[in-house]
Amino acid sequence: xxxxxxxxxxxxxxxxxxxxxxxxxxxxxxxxxxxxxxxxxxxxxxxxxxxxxxxxxxxxxxxxxxxxxxxxxxxxxxxxxxxxxxxxxxxxxxxxxxxxxxxxxxxxxxxxxxxxxxxxxxxxxxxxxxxxxxxxxxxxxxxxxxxxxxxxxxxxxxxxxxxxxxxxxxxxxxxxxxxxxxxxxxxxxxxxxxxxxxxxxxxxxxxxxxxxxxxxxxxxxxxxxxxxxxxxxxxxxxxxxxxxxxxxxxxxxxxxxxxxxxxxxxxxxxxxxxxxxxxxxxxxxxxxxxxxxxxxxxxxxxxxxxxxxxxxxxxxxxxxxxxxxxxxxxxxxxxxxxxxxxxxxxxxxxxxxxxxxxxxxxxxxxxxxxxxxxxxxxxxxxxxxxxxxxxxxxxxxxxxx
RNA sequence: GCGUCGGUACUCAAGUGGUCAACGAGGGCAGACUGUAAAUCUGCUAGCUUCGGCUUUCGGAAGUUCGAAUCUUCCCCGACGCACCA
Numbered sequence: 141x142x143x144x145x146x147x148x149x150x151x152x153x154x155x156x157x158x159x160x161x162x163x164x165x166x167x168x169x170x171x172x173x174x175x176x177x178x179x180x181x182x183x184x185x186x187x188x189x190x191x192x193x194x195x196x197x198x199x200x201x202x203x204x205x206x207x208x209x210x211x212x213x214x215x216x217x218x219x220x221x222x223x224x225x226x227x228x229x230x231x232x233x234x235x236x237x238x239x240x241x242x243x244x245x246x247x248x249x250x251x252x253x254x255x256x257x258x259x260x261x262x263x264x265x266x267x268x269x270x271x272x273x274x275x276x277x278x279x280x281x282x283x284x285x286x287x288x289x290x291x292x293x294x295x296x297x298x299x300x301x302x303x304x305x306x307x308x309x310x311x312x313x314x315x316x317x318x319x320x321x322x323x324x325x326x327x328x329x330x331x332x333x334x335x336x337x338x339x340x341x342x343x344x345x346x347x348x349x350x351x352x353x354x355x356x357x358x359x360x361x362x363x364x365x366x367x368x369x370x371x372x373x374x375x376x377x378x379x380x381x382x383x384x385x386x387x388x389x390x391x392x393x394x395x396x397x398x399x400x401x402x403x404x405x406x407x408x409x410x411x412x413x414x415x416x417x418x419x420x421x422x423x424x425x426x427x428x429x430x431x432x433x434x435x436x437x438x439x440x441x442x443x444x445x446x447x448x449x450x451x452x453x454x455x456x457x458x459x460x461x462x463x464x465x466x467x468x469x470x471x472x473x474x475x476x477x478x479x480x481x482x483x484x485x486x487x488x489x490x491x492x493x494x495x496x497x498x499x500x501x502x503x504x505x506x507x508x509x510x511x512x513x514x515x516x517x518x519x520x521x522x523x524x525x526x527x528x529x530x531x532x533x534x535x536x537x538x539x540x541x
Numbered sequence: 542g543c544g545u546c547g548g549u550a551c552u553c554a555a556g557u558g559g560u561c562a563a564c565g566a567g568g569g570c571a572g573a574c575u576g577u578a579a580a581u582c583u584g585c586u587a588g589c590u591u592c593g594g595c596u597u598u599c600g601g602a603a604g605u606u607c608g609a610a611u612c613u614u615c616c617c618c619g620a621c622g623c624a625c626c627a
Binding site for chain 1: 572579590
């Protein structure tokens, strides 16, 4: 049993920074955290994809604070719930197969290890909710369901929206919040952490904890990593930072965030002090070039995940590539037969998707040979040794066999 | 089971016998401009091409037709409504 540390500064940080809401109240939770009692806290993550991303990192960072304070922290993988899928705005989610879930999960622990400790004296526990949810009988489920009315469940904005817009809403989707809430009951937790989009689900869990365990479950909702103007980072945008990315990729993706995400990113994903962030806000408002601060954000994000050294390298790399337009390090290398057409070489190595794609790029003047500083204009060009640049971001090094 | 409406490229979504590789929007890619971006403007976005064209696509299969994404038949899938549940 590890010792509980009562560090008011850290506790305040946990209660203030990146917080979208605390239930039942910030004050109540503070009293609890100051009491010296060892609490059990968890956040659930549905393995719907192979990577954890920075959105997850926000929660994990919060968990880390609690781990450092000596509390019992559980990293819960929603392997069962992901089979149902947290309802989405547009439609019922695709059901994942067991294989997909296993595959997605396989790297999560490793990725999360970058931010949180699964080893040591006060190790974070890695759990999966399949352990208890798969054992529920219909009887149990009915009992669970009987605690809520349809009216209550339909309070969820998402459900309202789906109904209003006549988008099918299946029965199993509306019990998702109950299952999530049951996780807290099964683990007997004192607190749940989750994204602001999870508030409804987490509050349902609060009710369940009261009903089943007669226990107050605290809820801390994290701010989401969206830019204030609504431009989000996401998989579809291609600029979502995955915890599985290497440092350079992370840096690049962070730099492609809109300016409006800088302050949010600094608050949620770095350890830059809030005073400093306020400062930066003023500076940007008074017309200072935001790029400097975006670089700071990118650096700090990478640092918090990969460490100082890798962050510096990533920054240098990025500056060389984009500011000075040099060739980055670690360019992918491809060995090709001599006499091969450049087109064949690039297509067969899947650097460009088809011959037509290649033709288009040549017409657009998007391909250059770096060493010779020559723009490729002939579709039938034969490959030569060296680095080719395709567009702004793609590089490949060709080595003739 | 009956009925109605649907299934179109990465996504959304037009098209309802030829002018359709298929409008438009989003996304993506590229170029210009910048502070990497974002915003903006421009072009591209099925495959193959000797750049003349050729080939394959509109849930699936078969058919009608000189010609089909568009019509017919059967099948598969979805939504909605109704009925049934002895």
